[in-house]
Each structure stands twice: as C-alpha cells, then as structure tokens.
Amino acid sequence: MRSLPALLILAVAIAVPIAFGGNSYVMGLMVSALIVAGVALAWALLGNLGGMVSFGHAAFFGVGAYTSAILSAKFGLPVPLALLAGACGAALCSIVMLPALRLSGPYFALAILAYAHIFKILATEATSITGGSAGFQRFPPLPTVLGLDLSSRVGSYGLLVVLVALCAAIYLAVKRSHVGTALRAMAESEDATRVVGVNATLLKAWMLLLSAFITGLFGAMNAHIINFLEPDYAFSASWSILPIIAAIFGGYRTILGPVAGAVLIYLFDQIIAKELLPVGHEILLGVLLAGMILIAPNGLFGMFQRKATKGAAHAAA
Amino acid sequence: MLELLQQSLFSGLLVGSVYALVALGIALTFGAMKIINLAHGELVLLAAYMAYVIESRTGWNPYAAIPLAFALTGIVSVVIYLLIERIREHRELNSLILTFAIGIILTNAILLVFASDVRSTGSPFLQDAVSFGPVYAMKGEITAFIISLAVMAGLWWWLKNSWYGRAVRAVSSNRDAAKLMGIDPRRVELAAFIVAGILASVAGVALYTMSVVQPALGPGLTIKAFIVAVLAGVGSIPGVFCAALLLGVTEAMTVTLASSALQELVGMVLFLLVLFFMPNGLFGARARRG
Amino acid sequence: MIRRNCLATACLAATLAFAASARAEDITIGAHMPLTGSLARSGQAFNEGMQVALRVFNESQSKHRIKVTVIDDESQPAKAVTAVEKLSSDGAAAIIGGYGSNIVGPASDTSNRLGKVYITGGAVSDELVQRGNKNFFRINNNAGYQRGVEGLIEEVKPNGVSIIASTKEAPMLLAKGLEESLAKKGYKVTLHPFDPAITDFKPIINKVKLQDKSEIIFMSAYENDYVGIIRAAKVLKPPVKAIVGAWSLATPKMYSDFPDLMQNVIGTTFLPFPVEVKDEEGRKFAAVYKEMFGKEIEYASTLAFVETMVLSEALARSADAGTLKSGGLLAEMKTTNRPSPLGRITFNEVGDNPNFALSMGQHRDGKIPLVSPAEFATGKLAYPAVPW
Numbered sequence: 001m002r003s004l005p006a007l008l009i010l011a012v013a014i015a016v017p018i019a020f021g022g023n024s025y026v027m028g029l030m031v032s033a034l035i036v037a038g039v040a041l042a043w044a045l046l047g048n049l050g051g052m053v054s055f056g057h058a059a060f061f062g063v064g065a066y067t068s069a070i071l072s073a074k075f076g077l078p079v080p081l082a083l084l085a086g087a088c089g090a091a092l093c094s095i096v097m098l099p100a101l102r103l104s105g106p107y108f109a110l111a112i113l114a115y116a117h118i119f120k121i122l123a124t125e126a127t128s129i130t131g132g133s134a135g136f137q138r139f140p141p142l143p144t145v146l147g148l149d150l151s152s153r154v155g156s157y158g159l160l161v162v163l164v165a166l167c168a169a170i171y172l173a174v175k176r177s178h179v180g181t182a183l184r185a186m187a188e189s190e191d192a193t194r195v196v197g198v199n200a201t202l203l204k205a206w207m208l209l210l211s212a213f214i215t216g217l218f219g220a221m222n223a224h225i226i227n228f229l230e231p232d233y234a235f236s237a238s239w240s241i242l243p244i245i246a247a248i249f250g251g252y253r254t255i256l257g258p259v260a261g262a263v264l265i266y267l268f269d270q271i272i273a274k275e276l277l278p279v280g281h282e283i284l285l286g287v288l289l290a291g292m293i294l295i296a297p298n299g300l301f302g303m304f305q306r307k308a309t310k311g312a313a314h315a316a317a
Numbered sequence: 318m319l320e321l322l323q324q325s326l327f328s329g330l331l332v333g334s335v336y337a338l339v340a341l342g343i344a345l346t347f348g349a350m351k352i353i354n355l356a357h358g359e360l361v362l363l364a365a366y367m368a369y370v371i372e373s374r375t376g377w378n379p380y381a382a383i384p385l386a387f388a389l390t391g392i393v394s395v396v397i398y399l400l401i402e403r404i405r406e407h408r409e410l411n412s413l414i415l416t417f418a419i420g421i422i423l424t425n426a427i428l429l430v431f432a433s434d435v436r437s438t439g440s441p442f443l444q445d446a447v448s449f450g451p452v453y454a455m456k457g458e459i460t461a462f463i464i465s466l467a468v469m470a471g472l473w474w475w476l477k478n479s480w481y482g483r484a485v486r487a488v489s490s491n492r493d494a495a496k497l498m499g500i501d502p503r504r505v506e507l508a509a510f511i512v513a514g515i516l517a518s519v520a521g522v523a524l525y526t527m528s529v530v531q532p533a534l535g536p537g538l539t540i541k542a543f544i545v546a547v548l549a550g551v552g553s554i555p556g557v558f559c560a561a562l563l564l565g566v567t568e569a570m571t572v573t574l575a576s577s578a579l580q581e582l583v584g585m586v587l588f589l590l591v592l593f594f595m596p597n598g599l600f601g602a603r604a605r606r607g
Numbered sequence: 608m609i610r611r612n613c614l615a616t617a618c619l620a621a622t623l624a625f626a627a628s629a630r631a632e633d634i635t636i637g638a639h640m641p642l643t644g645s646l647a648r649s650g651q652a653f654n655e656g657m658q659v660a661l662r663v664f665n666e667s668q669s670k671h672r673i674k675v676t677v678i679d680d681e682s683q684p685a686k687a688v689t690a691v692e693k694l695s696s697d698g699a700a701a702i703i704g705g706y707g708s709n710i711v712g713p714a715s716d717t718s719n720r721l722g723k724v725y726i727t728g729g730a731v732s733d734e735l736v737q738r739g740n741k742n743f744f745r746i747n748n749n750a751g752y753q754r755g756v757e758g759l760i761e762e763v764k765p766n767g768v769s770i771i772a773s774t775k776e777a778p779m780l781l782a783k784g785l786e787e788s789l790a791k792k793g794y795k796v797t798l799h800p801f802d803p804a805i806t807d808f809k810p811i812i813n814k815v816k817l818q819d820k821s822e823i824i825f826m827s828a829y830e831n832d833y834v835g836i837i838r839a840a841k842v843l844k845p846p847v848k849a850i851v852g853a854w855s856l857a858t859p860k861m862y863s864d865f866p867d868l869m870q871n872v873i874g875t876t877f878l879p880f881p882v883e884v885k886d887e888e889g890r891k892f893a894a895v896y897k898e899m900f901g902k903e904i905e906y907a908s909t910l911a912f913v914e915t916m917v918l919s920e921a922l923a924r925s926a927d928a929g930t931l932k933s934g935g936l937l938a939e940m941k942t943t944n945r946p947s948p949l950g951r952i953t954f955n956e957v958g959d960n961p962n963f964a965l966s967m968g969q970h971r972d973g974k975i976p977l978v979s980p981a982e983f984a985t986g987k988l989a990y991p992a993v994p995w
Contacts, residue, residue, distance in 0.1 A: 024721070025693035032685050053410045055417075099593045105410050106353045110543055111592055114585040117540075121582045121802075124774050133776045135709050137734055153692070226684055228713045230776060232645075233684055237536070241421075248414060270689070278679055279643045280429040286421030293415045294403050321817055324843075325810040332807045433647040434864075435831040441867060446842040453809070453842045528806050529831040533645065537804055572810035577801035578774050 005256055005301070013161045017154050027153035029270055030263070031225060034160035037262035038167060038218035040243035042211040044252040045171050049183045050207035053105060055240055056112030057215050059119045060090040062235035064216025065223035066123060066130055072224075073139035080143065083220045090216020091209050093119070101204050113240070120235035135230035142224050156225050163221065167214050168255050174210070175255070179203060242266070245289045251299025261299065320451055325569035327452040333565025334465040335527065337558045338520035339538055340545035341472065342513035344557050347546065348489035349509035351409060355416040356397060357517060358538030359423035360390045364521020365530040366427060369436045372525075379438050379526050380460075386518035393423070394514030398507055420535055428532040437529045461523035468519050472512070473554045481508045544588040550598020559600050634673045634922050634931070637694025638703040639714060644682025648830070649706045649855070649907050653729060656904075656911030657703060659896045663912075664919040671923045680705055680714070687714040695721045701918055701936060706907075708732035709776055715743045724936050726918050728910035731777055736957040744940055744958040746914050746949065749777075752853060753784045755875045755965035756825065759979040760789065763990050765822035765848065767795035769815040771808070771836055772827040774800050781853055782827040797821065801832075808832075808839035816845035822991075826852040830861065837868045841995045848991030849873060857968035857975050858905050869970040871992035873978065876906055876968040877949055879985045880975040888916075889948040913947045920945070 020026040039057055046052050068086030071077040077085065100111040123130045130136055142150035142159070149155045174180055186200050219239070223229055243262065250261020265285070273281040296303055343357045364386035371382035397419055401412045438444065443457030476482035484505045487495040492502060524530060524538075541564070548560035564584060571580045591599060638657060641650035654677060665672050676694060680687035687710045691702055695718070702718045704711045704727030711730035718725035719740045731749040760768060768789055772782030782798060789796045797819045799811050815824060824847050826836050833856055840850060849871070855861070856874030882893050882903060892912050896904045904912075921939040925931045930938075944953045951962045967979040969989060976986025 023696050025689065025696045028689040028692045032689060053413060100589075103592060106413055107547070107592060109410075109413060110353070110540075110547075111589060113540065114544075114588050118582060118585050118589075121579070121585075125578060133774050133779045134732065135712070135734075135776060137712055138738065222685070226688065226713050227716060228684055228709060230709045232775070233709055236683075238683070244414065244417075270686075274679065277429075279647070280425035281643075283422050283425035283429070286418045286425065289418035290400070290415055290422065293411050293418065294400060297404070297406060297411055321810075321813055324813045328807050328809040428643070433643075435834065437834055437865070439865065439867065444838060444841070444867060446844070455838065455842050529834050531831055569807065569810045572801075572805075573814065577799065577805050577811060579802075581802050581804055 005304070009256060009260060010165075017157055021154050024153045027157055029267060031153060031156050031160060033263045033266035034157065034164055035218050035222045035225075036242050036246055036266055037259045038160070038164050038221075039215050039239060040246040040250070040258035040262045041164065041167050041171060041255070042214035042218075043243045044247040044255075044258040045174075045214070046207055046211040047247065047252045049175060049180060050204050050211070051183075051187045052101075052204065052208070053109045054112045054211075055109045055244075056114070056116035057211075057243060058235045058237060058239040059112065059116035060094065060212040060215035061219035061222075061239040062116075062119055062123065062231070063093045064090040064219030065229055065234045066136070067216070068220030069136055069139045069223045069229055070129065073136075078143070079140055079224060080145075083217060083224070086220030086223075087213045087217035090219065091213040094208050094212035097208065098205055101201055101208065116235060116237075116240065120231050123231040123235065130229075130231070133231060135228060135233075137228045139227065140224070141227055142221075151225070156221075160221065163217065164259060167217075168259065170210075170214075171255050179206070183207070245285055247299075248289060248292050248297075249299055251302035251304075253298060254301040257299050257301035260301065321573050322570070324452050325573040326566055327449075327454065329566030329569030330562050331454055331458040331462050331527075331565070332569065333562035334462045334558075335520060335523050336541055336545050336564055337561030338465050338468060338516060338523060340542040340549070340557050340561055341469065341554065342516040342520070343539070343542045344546045344549065345472075345485070345509050345516070346506075346513050349485050350401070350506045352401060352412045353416070353543065354397060354513070355413060355539055356420040356423060356535075357416075357513070357542060358540075359420045359427070359535035360393060360514065360517035361521040361524060361538050362427060362530060362532070362535045363393065363423060364390050364518040365525040366431055366436070366521075367518075368438075368522040368525040369431075369530070372438060372440070378440060379443070379522055380464075383518055383522055386521055387515055390517045390521070391511055391514035394510045394517070395507065398510040402503075420539070424532055424535050427535075431532065433532055435529050435531045436525070438526045440526070443526045455527060457526040461527050464519060464523060468516065469554055469558055472516070475512070476554070481505065485509050541584075544584060547588055548591050548598055549600050550595075553600060556598065556600030560598070563599070634671055634700050634926060635698060636673060636675050636701050636703060636918065636922070637691070637697070637699030638675050638677045638705075639680040639687045639690035639694070639710075640677055640705045641682040641707065641710065642677075642679040644680075646682040646706050646710075649729065650679075650682070652905060652907035653706060653911040655896070655900050656908030657915045659892060659899060659908070660912045660915035660919065662899070663891055663895055664916060668923070671919075671926055673919050673922060675703070680710060682707065682710065684710050684713045687711075688717045690714070691717045691721070691723075691725075695723055699723065700922060700931060701726070703727070703911075703915060703918065705729060707776070708735055708780075711735065715740055718742060722934070724918070724921075724940055726914050726940070728914040729907070732780060736959045740958070742937060744917075744954050744960075746917065746952055746960045747910060747963045748959055749780050749784055751963035751965055752781055752875055753788060755967055755979075756781075756785060756851065756853070757788060757792075758964075759851065759873065759967045759988075760794065760823065761792070762979055762981075762988070763823070763849065765794070767797070767819060767821035768823045768825055769797050769799065769819045769821040769847075770825045770827060771799045771801065771811060771815075773803050773829065773832055775803055775829075778827040778829070778853065782825075785825065785827070795819075795821070801828075803832075805832075805835070808835045809843060812836070812839040812843045812845055815847070816843055820846065822846075822848040824850050826850070826856070828852070830855055833861070833872075834865055834868060837865075837872065837994055840993075841868065844995055847993060850993060851967070854906060857970065859903050859973075859975065860905065862970055862973055862975075866973070868994055870972070870994045871970060871989055872994055873967050873969045873988075875965040876975065876977070877966050878904065878906075878909065879968060879977045886946065886948065888946075892948065909948055913949050913952065916947070917943055917945070917952055 064086040067089030068082040072082035246262035246265045247258040251257030273284040367386035368379040368382040372379045445456045484500045488505045545561045549556035568580045571583045640654045678690035701724040706729030708730040715725040719742045726744040851873045857876040862869045925935040925939040966977045966983045968975040969978045978988035
C-alpha cells in the first residue's frame with residue numbers, strides 16, 4: 001500500500017514513451033524535466049537528511065557538466081565513464097565547501113551560492129581548459145548501448161528514468177539506514193545526538209558529498225544531451241532555482257515529491273505558464289513557490305503522506 | 318601608478334556608499350527578526366524604476382521620486398513582513414525561500430511593466446564631471462555619497478534615541494528579554510521593515526542616478542548587500558558602512574591591479590574567508606551574540 | 608444516411624481546401640527567438656524584422672503564403688532545442704534561429720538531426736560553421752564585424768587601441784579576434800576584459816588614460832555597458848580621439864535614450880539614420896516596419912528581415928519545383944545569390960555568408976551617417992571627436 005505512489009509514478013514513466021515516443025517535443029520536455037528532477041532529488045536529500053538549504057547547486061551541476069565534457073572530448077574517456085567522472089568531480093569540489101557546514105542555516109545557503117559564483121568565474125577565466133565564455137562544444141553525445149541509441153530523445157529519457165530511480169533508491173537506503181536515523185535525531189536536537197556520540201558534522205559532510213555527486217551526474221547527463229557548454233549556461237542560477245521550486249512544491253521531506261514536483265512544475269511552466277504569459281512567465285512560478293511555503297510547506301506529497309499516516313492511525317485506533 | 322590607485326580608491330569609496338545603503342536594509346531586518354530578506358535587492362530596483370518613471374514623465378530631478386518610491390517600497394516591504402509572519406514552521410529557512418520567491422515575482426513584474434531596456438538618469442547635472450585634485454567623479458556619485466552619509470547618520474540617531482529605534486536594538490540583541498521589558502516584538506519588527514523600505518527607496522534612487530538599471534539586477538544587489546552585512550558583522554551601522562566601503566575599494570583595486578574579470582571573485586572569496594574565520598565579521602565584536 | 612452526409616461534407620471540405628491551396632500554397636516555418644531572458648532585447652527586434660519580412664513576401668506574390676510559428680526560447684539552449692523539436696513535429700518546413708551562438712549551436716544541431724534547414728542572423732561564433740552541419744546557414748559572422756572595425760582603424764591609424772570587452776561570449780570573441788588581427792598589423796592593442804556585473808568603469812578608463820594612452824577606445828559589449836563606459840570616459844576625459852563600439856550602439860534608440868552620451872560615438876551598422884535606403888527592398892522594409900511597429904528599422908530587425916526573405920524565396924523556389932517535401936529546400940538555399948540591405952548574400956559550402964561586412968556609423972546630433980568604409984559613406988568621419 002505504501003509503495004502505491006511509487007508504482008503509479010513508474011507506470012506513468014513507462015507509459016510516456018509509449019504514448020508520446022514519436023513526438024520529440026514532448027520527449028524533449030520530459031528529458032529536461034527529468035534533469036531538473038534529478039537535481040531536485042539531490043537538493044531535497046541535503047535539505048531533508050542534512051537539514052541544509054542550498055542556493056548554489058548550480059556549482060555541482062556546472063562542475064559535473066564540464067568535467068564530463070572535457071574528459072570525454074580531450075582525453076577520449078568513454079561517455080559512460082565520463083558521466084561517472086563528472087559526478088565524482090562535483091563530489092570532489094564539494095570538499096572545498098566543507099568549512100561551510102559549520103555555518104547555520106541561512107549562512108550556509110548563501111555561502112554555497114558564493115561558491116557557485118566562484119566556480120562560474122573560474123570556468124570563464126580558465127580559457128585553456130574550458131574554452132572560456134566562447135563555450136565548449138564538439139564533445140561526444142550519449143552512446144548507443146545494446147542497440148538503444150541513448151542520444152535519441154527516447155533513449156535519453158529511458159536512461160534518465162533509470163538514473164532518477166537509482167538515485168531515489170540510494171536516497172531511500174540512506175534514509176532507512178542507521179545514518180538516516182542518526183540524521184533524523186540530529187534534526188530534532190543536535191546537542192542531544194552529540195552527547196550520544198554521533199559526529200554530526202561528519203554525517204552532514206557525507207550528505208553534502210552525496211548530494212553533489214547526484215547533481216554532478218545530472219549536470220554531466222545534461223551536457224551530453226545538449227552538447228554545448230558555456231559558463232553562463234552550465235552554472236546558470238536556474239539550476240539552483242528550479243530544483244528548489246520543484247522540491248518545495250512536491251514536498252522536500254519525501255522522496256517522490258521532488259521528482260513528481262519537478263515534472264509537474266516544468267511541464268506547467270513550459271506548457272501552461274508560457275502560453276498565458278509569453279514574457280515573464282516565471283512570475284507564476286514565484287507565486288506558486290510563495291503560496292506553497294505559506295499554505296503547504298510540506299508540499300503535495302507531504303500533505304498526502306500526512307493524511308495517509310493520520311488515516312492509518314485512525315484505523316489502528 | 319599612484320594616480321591610478323588614488324582614483325580607484327576614490328571610485329571604490331563612492332560605489333561602496335551605495336552598497337552600504339542597500340546593505341543597511343538587509344542588516345536591519347536581519348537584526349530585528351533573524352530573517353534574511355532575499356527580495357531586498359528587488360525593492361531597491363523597484364525604487365530605481367520609480368525614479369525613472371518620475372524623471373521621464375516630469376523631467377524633475379530623480380531624487381524627487383523618493384516619496385513615491387518610498388510609498389511603493391514601504392508597502393511591498395510591509396507585505397513581505399506580513400507574509401513572513403504567516404510562516405508557522407522552520408521560519409528561519411522557510412522565510413529565506415519565501416522572500417526568494419517574492420524576489421522572483423518582483424523581478425518578473427518589473428520585466429512585465431518596464432520591459433528589458435536599460436535605464437539611467439538623463440539629468441545633465443548629475444552626469445556632469447567634478448574633480449577633487451587628482452581624482453574625478455560624476456556629480457551624481459558625489460550626491461549619492463552625501464545622501465548615503467546623511468541617511469546613515471539619521472538611522473544611527475533613530476536607533477539610538479527614538480523609542481522604536483531602541484526597541485529594535487533591544488529585540489536584536491535579546492528578543493526574550495525585550496519581551497519581558499514589555500516590548501511587543503511584532504510592532505518592532507514591522508517598524509524595522511518600514512525603515513528598510515525607506516532605505517531601499519533612497520538606495521534605489523541613488524543607484525539610478527549613478528549607474529544603469531535593468532530588471533535582472535535584483536539578485537546581484539541582494540548578494541552584494543548580504544556580503545557587506547556578513548563582512549560587517551550584523552548589528553553596527555558604522556560596521557556596515559566600513560564594510561561596504563571596503564568591498565567597493567577592494568573591487569576597484571582588483572580592477573586596477575589585476576582585471577575586472579576577477580572583481581566578483583575577490584568579493585566572493587573575501588566573503589567566504591570572513592564567514593569561516595571571523596564569524597563575528599570584521600567590525601562587529603559583539604554582533605552575533607545572542 | 609448520416610454517414611453519407613458526413614462523407615460528402617468531408618469531400619466538400621477537401622475540395623475547398625484543395626482549391627484554396629491552388630491559389631495560395633500555405634507553407635509553415637518555425638522560429639525560436641529569445642523573447643525573454645538576457646537576450647530579450649535582440650530577440651524582440653528579430654521577431655519584428657521577421658514578421659515584416661513575411662508580410663512583405665506574402666504581399667509581393669500570390670502563389671505562396673508563408674506563416675511562422677514563433678516559440679520563446681527564453682535565451683536558454685535547452686528551451687531552444689525543445690522549441691526546434693516542437694516546431695519540427697508540428698510540421699515546420701524550415702527553422703529560423705534566434706540569437707546567441709550558445710543557443711543557436713545546440714538548436715541547429717537538433718534541426719540538422721531532424722533534417723530541417725536552419726538559418727540564423729544572430730550567431731557569430733566560428734565553431735558553428737566548423738561542425739559539418741549541412742542544414743545550417745547564416746548571413747552574418749564575427750569576421751564581418753571584425754572587418755568593419757578594422758577598416759575604420761586602418762583609415763585613422765591610431766597609435767594604439769584599448770579594447771574594453773565584456774566576458775560574455777560574443778563580445779569576447781570579437782575582442783580576441785580584433786586583438787589578434789590588429790596586433791598583426793602592428794598596432795599596440797590592450798585588452799581590458801570586464802565582468803558583466805561591473806558597476807563602475809572609472810578604474811578601467813583610468814588605466815586607458817594613464818597607462819595605455821591609446822587614441823581609440825573600442826567597446827565590445829552591450830547597451831548597459833556602453834552607457835557605463837562612456838559615462839566614465841566623460842568624467843575622466845582620457846586623451847582618446849574616438850570612442851568606437853560594436854553592435855546595438857549606432858542606433859537611434861541609443862541616441863533617444865542617452866542623447867548626452869552618444870555624440871560622435873561610432874558603432875557597427877549598415878544603415879544610416881535617418882534611413883537613406885538606396886535599394887527598393889530596403890525602402891519597402893522601412894515603410895512596412897514603420898507601419899507595423901511605429902518606429903524606425905534598426906540593426907537586429909534588418910538581419911532578421913534579410914534572413915527571412917532569403918529563406919522565403921528559397922521555399923518558394925522549392926515549392927514551385929515540387930521538391931519541398933523531398934528535401935529540395937537545401938539545394939535551393941545553396942543557390943541563393945541576391946542583393947540585400949546587408950549587401951550580397953551567398954552561402955559557401957559550410958553555410959556561411961562570405962560577403963558579410965559592416966559599415967561604421969557615427970552619432971552626429973541625432974543623425975547617424977555612415978562614415979566608413981569610404982565606398983558606402985554617407986557622411987564625413989569626425990576625427991578626432993569624442994562625446995565631451
């Protein structure tokens with residue numbers, strides 16, 4: 001019964017290419033939405049388990065993208081390995097952010113934002129490696145594996161569905177492990193957990209690393225799908241903003257919330273909001289985000305879950 | 318070389334005074350409520366566009382727009398406060414996201430109304446050059462500098478001598494104690510947001526007279542202001558002023574000694590270093606206590 | 608009985624549709640333009656130029672009627688790619704591309720993959736024509752801007768040039784290209800890159816004044832930067848003899864917004880203002896543009912006008928030959944050879960227009976005569992002449 005929403009989402013994910021496989025527009029939208037979904041998942045992991053709000057996930061996204069693109073173009077690394085290297089690169093760069101873990105909530109959020117700016121400027125200035133602001137193109141697209149062309153829209157979509165599901169599974173595993181329990185206790189009272197011997201900062205560091213890894217992976221995926229990089233794009237603030245909106249909308253304390261939120265928000269923005277307001281349609285996203293924080297800070301899935309637990313409690317009584 | 322350094326020191330100080338005006342608003346609401354208003358940059362921008370409206374419609378000096386700009390930023394600032402008030406759980410972080418969302422709304426509202434054209438003052442007086450020995454500036458920059466000093470002095474006096482000002486300081490340093498003394502923190506917070514609105518209106522008009530405005534400017538202003546607030550160590554007005562001047566001068570010196578392409582980098586690195594190694598800021602010894 | 612009626616109605620409708628199509632054959636093309644986001648200003652102007660071109664084309668003959676579907680790409684590459692996919696799946700016969708090499712690059716790749724001809728007037732990066740993308744055509748390129756500025760500099764022979772360039776893509780490309788080519792010709796060149804977030808240009812101008820001592824400041828940037836740079840220069844008054852800039856500078860709009868700053872400033876353009884268009888087509892364009900949008904034609908809208916006319920004519924030729932459905936458009940595009948308000952348009956084997964070169968216009972009391980190169984000049988270059 002509890003896995004019903006997950007099964008439902010999986011069924012939709014399989015139905016989409018069957019229904020719209022030939023329509024590259026819809027598939028293109030879904031591919032972009034899933035990229036955001038992956039980052040939203042990573043953002044929510046850090047927020048939910050680590051208790052940290054980040055405004056700078058674009059840093060990991062951009063580093064992942066550039067690492068993978070450069071390794072595959074200049075060093076001939078096969079794309080699947082380059083993707084993994086991109087994710088590791090993002091995780092590595094999160095190490096320089098570790099000092100920020102000592103900061104309290106808002107300071108952490110904005111310190112990460114500063115890091116994102118710094119990485120963007122470095123990517124612009126390191127012309128010999130990144131091509132600078134002129135951009136970097138001509139790196140290999142996603143390969144064909146077992147006869148399935150992953151660079152086609154349906155292929156990319158399939159791979160992204162698998163990756164998002166995999167990341168969600170990792171998230172779930174962490175959440176259910178001892179680490180997850182400790183982290184939840186920490187969120188209640190950091191001092192109390194320190195007394196019983198939990199190293200809070202170390203656990204938070206692991207969450208930051210994991211979140212960066214996942215974000216970098218999707219950044220790398222996006223690079224090989226779009227096949228063009230420039231600092232303004234790879235480190236664009238929208239890679240920080242959209243996942244926040246998606247995760248808050250879907251419910252950042254759940255695992256499915258950010259994923260479903262990303263797809264719904266992206267499709268709403270591109271299909272409905274753009275139709276209503278050709279210029280400045282992001283204003284509707286702003287209204288949506290503000291409204292969610294005020295009315296339902298736990299998001300759509302949060303409300304759903306709360307009702308479900310209430311219902312279960314009633315049934316038990 | 319000396320001439321170069323003199324000029325960039327001077328230019329940096331002038332730019333810094335506007336950073337100070339923007340940062341004071343953020344520092345004030347942060348002090349009173351422990352909330353970072355990420356829409357503050359957009360408030361400033363809103364005021365700048367009011368200056369544009371007044372100047373282009375009537376041909377008056379942009380500074381004549383301050384009352385109108387204040388009416389608008391004051392109302393928006395109060396609305397932001399009332400919305401933050403409604404947040405029930407995790408107020409510190411959720412308010413961050415809420416004000417961020419308000420920032421998105423304001424940026425796009427400005428885009429819808431004013432389109433993406435760049436705007437700046439056309440006043441010949443304000444654009445006129447003036448020199449002090451070896452250093453040069455636009456009259457608009459000198460005007461903004463003087464007004465910034467005056468506003469800061471006024472704010473300092475208000476915090477020191479008026480009942481509300483003292484209440485803001487009391488709530489900033491110890492909320493519970495202030496409550497016990499019979500201060501209603503809600504009224505004090507509201508006052509802080511209104512004063513932040515006034516500061517934003519002056520800052521916006523000053524910005525319009527000495528620089529170029531466009532709708533996408535808001536988030537950048539907020540970040541600069543936040544950097545200044547962190548450098549200052551929240552809580553002291555002279556601290557904010559010194560930190561803002563320091564940031565302005567550092568940026569100008571980076572341009573002179575290295576390249577402008579690196580100026581933002583230097584600001585950000587400075588910000589992180591202070592954040593990590595001097596948690597009380599450069600100028601606020603007693604700032605983040607309590 | 609009912610079914611038969613339906614059938615009859617369907618037949619009738621089909622016949623009518625066929626009759627209509629015999630009179631004017633509807634061809635739909637697609638366009639992605641940055642109507643919002645960081646490139647919105649250029650995108651809006653492009654869109655207007657394109658709309659005028661389609662009206663001019665559709666009124667000029669009655670055989671074909673070309674319609675366009677425009678999608679806002681929000682100045683973002685992923686959105687542009689999605690836009691091309693949507694336009695293609697909705698049956699667009701060809702794609703008109705937006706603005707910015709970073710956006711046009713991925714979008715034209717997608718278009719190539721879907722086998723659609725793609726034409727642009729807003730992407731200048733050299734990489735775009737080195738990809739072997741056979742459906743890609745463009746009417747302008749970085750080399751054209753560079754030639755325009757170089758021509759002017761060769762005429763006045765300054766002792767040195769200070770280039771002040773935004774670190775964004777197109778400005779940096781032009782700046783680096785000029786730095787290299789001018790240095791080769793023996794000029795002293797100093798490049799000052801600046802962060803787009805810069806607020807005060809005085810420290811840079813002061814370097815030009817005290818260290819470079821060049822006679823020309825060249826600005827490779829955008830409108831807001833031009834305003835900041837010229838203001839700083841007006842305050843510090845470096846001993847330069849001319850202030851020169853790239854796109855979107857020698858425009859009547861800049862003059863009407865910032866009249867005190869623009870006097871004597873020189874920028875790339877191809878039309879003088881007030882528009883003294885010599886050719887029939889340019890006059891027609893200016894007239895229809897004024898009627899539709901109530902303003903004078905400008906730089907970006909002219910690029911869009913020309914690219915749309917070129918594409919429309921190729922579409923018409925291909926439709927006449929009956930090869931539109933079988934990929935004949937590509938061959939027709941390659942045979943393009945026509946004069947235009949931008950000069951002659953032809954495409955080489957990689958889809959670039961080798962004839963593209965710009966003139967330089969100078970702000971003079973609200974007018975903008977062309978001052979360089981000599982063969983297109985409508986006025987005399989004021990030199991030395993600065994805004995103060």
